[in-house]
Amino acid sequence: MKILLLSAYDAASHVYWRTGLVENLDQHQWTVLTLPPRYFSWRIRGNSLSWAFNQRETLEQPYDLVVATSMTDLSALRGFVPHLASIPTLVYFHENQFAYPESGREYGNVEPKILNLYTALAADHICFNTAYNRTTFLSGCRELLKKLPDQVPPGVVEWLEQRSSVLPVPLPQSAYLPHDPQPGPVRLIWNHRWEFDKGPQQLLSAVERLLDSDVDFRLDMVGQQFRNVPEPFRQLKSLLQARAGQVGFVESVEQYRRLLQQADLVVSTALHDFQGIAVLEGVAAGAMPLVPNRLAYPELFPADCCYSSGDGECESLVAAVVRYAHCKHAGEDIPTPDISALSWDNMVSHYERLVQRVVNPGAG
Missing domain, CATH: 3.40.50.2000 (Glycogen Phosphorylase B;)
Incomplete structure (x- = not known):
C-alpha cells in the first residue's frame, strides 16, 4: 500500500x-x-x-x-x-x-x-x-x-x-528498561517542556513544601526548553541547589533513559496533557507515576497514582511524595503500573x- x-x-x-x-x-x-x-x-x-x-x-x-x-x-x-x-x-x-x-x-x-x-x-x-x-x-x-x-x-x-x-x-521497545533504583533519598524526575502549560508554578509550590518537610529527596528537572523560560523555573533552579540532580535539557537519549531508570517517581504537574508520553516513558523504565487526577491521566493509570486536583492539589502531591519516601526508607517496593500494552x-x-x-x- x-x-x-x-x-x-x-x-x-x-x-x-x-x-x-x-x-x-x-x-x-x-x-x-x-x-x-x-x-x-x-x-x-x-x-x-x-x-x-x-x-x-x-x-x-x-x-x-x-x-x-x-x-x-x-x-x-x-x-x-x-x-x-x-x-x-x-x-x-x-x-x-x-x-x-x-x-x-x-x-x-x-x-x-x-x-x-x-x-x-x-x-x-x-x-x-x-x-x-x-x-x-x-x-x-x-x-x-x-x-x-x-x-x-x-x-x-x-x-x-x-x-x-x-x-x-x-512507546518504542527501547523505552522499556529494567528499573535501577539508587540508594539514598527518594528520586523524583520531572521531564516535561519548560512551558506554562506544564504547571511550573504547581511544581514550585510543591518543592517549597517538600523543602520545609523532613523528606530527603532529589529532583531531576529535565525537558525541552525554549527562548522564554517561565519565571518559576528560574526560582526552582535557585531553590533546589543541593537537592537538584540533572537540571536542563538532556541531549543524550542514553543519559535521559538512565535518569528514568534511576528515578523512584516520575512527576507531572501539567495543566494540559493529551496523553503524557514523558510520564509513560518514566513508567516504562520502572518509575512510579505521580500525576494529577485530571486530563488524560485517570484513563492511563490506577487511582493510587493520581493525586487530587483542585483545592489542596499541592498538599496532595507533597503527601504522596512523603508517603513513597517513607516506603523507600523502610525498604518497601514502590509498585509500578504495567504499561506493556502500549508498546x-x-x-x-x-x-x-x-x-x-x-x-x-x-x-x-
Missing part, C-alpha cells in the same frame, strides 16, 4: 509518533512530508498553501491512503490539490485546540479551532490518542457551533463522533487494522 503521511507542525511528539508508525508498518510504502514546528499561526493556516504549490508533484502521486496530523489544513489542501479528495484519509489528533489552558497572551482567535473542525470534517476517519482528547474535541466543537449566528447544519458533532476512534501513541510490539496490529478500516470501510 502507498501511503502519504503529512505532519504539518512537526513537533517532538509528532515526530515520535510518525517515525514509530513508519518503522513499524514497514510493509507499506511511505511518503512523508513535514513542516517545522514554528510560526504557529502561519503554519496551521499556511501549510496547505506551502504544500500545494511547493510539493504538487509529490501530492499528485497515486496513493492508497493519506494520513495527516490534525494540524494539517486538510479541507484547503484537498481544494488546492483535487487529486487528494478521492483518496481515503485518516487524521490523527495528538491534541486539539479546544482544550489548551490560557496563558494570558491569547487574542480570542477562533481560527485554530475552526481549522481543527474543518480538517476533521474533511477526513474519512479521525483518531485520537486518548478518550480525553476525543471528548474535549467533540464537546469543544459542540460549544463552538452553538455560538455561531446562523446556518449551522445539524448533526455535525454526531457525524464526527461516528467517524472517530481512540488509539494511543505507542509498538503490542499496538502495531491495532494500527494496521485502523489503516485497513479506512482504506476498505466495507470490508468487515
